[in-house]
Amino acid sequence: MPQPETRKFRPTIKHLSHTTMNKQEVILCENLPDTLGSALGQCPHDKVFVLTDEHTHRLCLPLLRDVEELTDAGEIVIGPEDTHKNLATLTSVWAALSNGGATRHSLMVNLGGGMVTDLGGFAASTFKRGIPYINIPTTLLAMVDAAVGGKTGINFNGLKNEVGAFAPAASVIIETEFLRTLDRRNFFSGYAEMLKHGLISTTEHWAELLAFDTDDIDYARLKAMVGRSVQVKEGIVHEDPLEHGIRKALNLGHTVGHAFESLALAEGRPVLHGYAVAWGMVCELYLSCLQAGFPQEKMRQTVRFIKDNYGSFGFDCKEYDRLYDLMKHDKKNTAGVINFTLLKDVGEIALNQTTDRETVFGAFDFFRETMG
Numbered sequence: 001m002p003q004p005e006t007r008k009f010r011p012t013i014k015h016l017s018h019t020t021m022n023k024q025e026v027i028l029c030e031n032l033p034d035t036l037g038s039a040l041g042q043c044p045h046d047k048v049f050v051l052t053d054e055h056t057h058r059l060c061l062p063l064l065r066d067v068e069e070l071t072d073a074g075e076i077v078i079g080p081e082d083t084h085k086n087l088a089t090l091t092s093v094w095a096a097l098s099n100g101g102a103t104r105h106s107l108m109v110n111l112g113g114g115m116v117t118d119l120g121g122f123a124a125s126t127f128k129r130g131i132p133y134i135n136i137p138t139t140l141l142a143m144v145d146a147a148v149g150g151k152t153g154i155n156f157n158g159l160k161n162e163v164g165a166f167a168p169a170a171s172v173i174i175e176t177e178f179l180r181t182l183d184r185r186n187f188f189s190g191y192a193e194m195l196k197h198g199l200i201s202t203t204e205h206w207a208e209l210l211a212f213d214t215d216d217i218d219y220a221r222l223k224a225m226v227g228r229s230v231q232v233k234e235g236i237v238h239e240d241p242l243e244h245g246i247r248k249a250l251n252l253g254h255t256v257g258h259a260f261e262s263l264a265l266a267e268g269r270p271v272l273h274g275y276a277v278a279w280g281m282v283c284e285l286y287l288s289c290l291q292a293g294f295p296q297e298k299m300r301q302t303v304r305f306i307k308d309n310y311g312s313f314g315f316d317c318k319e320y321d322r323l324y325d326l327m328k329h330d331k332k333n334t335a336g337v338i339n340f341t342l343l344k345d346v347g348e349i350a351l352n353q354t355t356d357r358e359t360v361f362g363a364f365d366f367f368r369e370t371m372g
């Protein structure tokens with residue numbers, strides 16, 4: 001068994017208001033129109049284009065009507081959901097920019113969930129070799145993960161995020177008031193990435209996430225936790241923007257999770273990304289206990305939270321080979337060797353871990369026995 005390459009990641013947990021990550025400024029805002037107005041003021045441009053999907057165009061864009069800097073903005077509206085995160089939609093955004101008179105001094109504002117921020121970021125980073133953009137994430141998943149960290153792209157050739165670029169936004173403006181109208185499933189989808197940030201950072205942050213009352217949400221507390229969660233990601237991305245090392249910590253739960261997500265999609269029963277990640281974390285915490293000495297009680301507490309809030313993912317032992325093959329083809333791997341991020345403890349990260357087929361199948365057995 002290879003020696004775990006262990007890293008401790010200890011972010012400073014303080015209230016996030018205005019910090020910088022490379023070129024990217026992440027702002028947990030109090031007043032969206034004012035914050036956007038000043039972010040636009042600080043980013044020289046000749047014309048602004050606002051990208052929304054059909055939902056955020058109807059529900060969120062009206063909240064920006066008082067932003068003076070947007071008076072003459074061009075509006076680009078695309079279809080919602082992951083099915084539209086493709087080359088045809090990207091082409092339509094490039095065409096709208098080009099036909100709308102965008103120059104290399106123009107600026108894009110992406111208002112929406114992860115699909116809008118990923119695709120919009122990629123459109124901006126490639127149009128005229130790159131124009132600046134501002135992300136305003138409207139879902140929890142986009143706030144704590146997709147919109148932060150500079151990963152942009154589209155799905156291609158049947159593969160998720162197959163084409164894209166690392167291209168940080170000029171600013172990411174987080175307005176947690178959007179979360180008040182988020183449905184429960186999308187809330188929990190984003191919360192899985194927060195749980196991941198808890199596991200890779202500090203016992204305090206992990207424990208507060210498990211203790212949070214998700215049935216009767218205290219939005220002020222949630223806002224503070226979103227701030228801490230973003231800081232975890234931001235700190236890691238700042239250290240390793242191109243994912244050569246510590247950024248792989250953010251892949252916890254994703255190696256198995258992506259296989260669950262792909263299997264579910266192929267079988268016509270798609271699941272939300274965060275649900276797949278939560279279920280993937282169950283398997284990867286089991287592997288962490290087995291291979292890296294992660295404390296069993298902390299695994300049990302985390303697994304209980306996931307079981308109670310995410311339910312289970314159904315599969316039988318005839319699907320183990322298929323799941324294993326899906327994991328081998330994940331783009332995070334090299335030469336077909338499955339690469340895991342595991343934990344020695346909360347905040348103690350073991351990167352580049354490998355294991356054998358039987359052990360992975362053991363993790364699937366554990367999942368089915370524990371999650372029922």
Ligand code: GLY
Pocket residue numbers: 145146148149151247250251
């Ligand atoms: N979503 C993981 C990352 O941004 O690296």
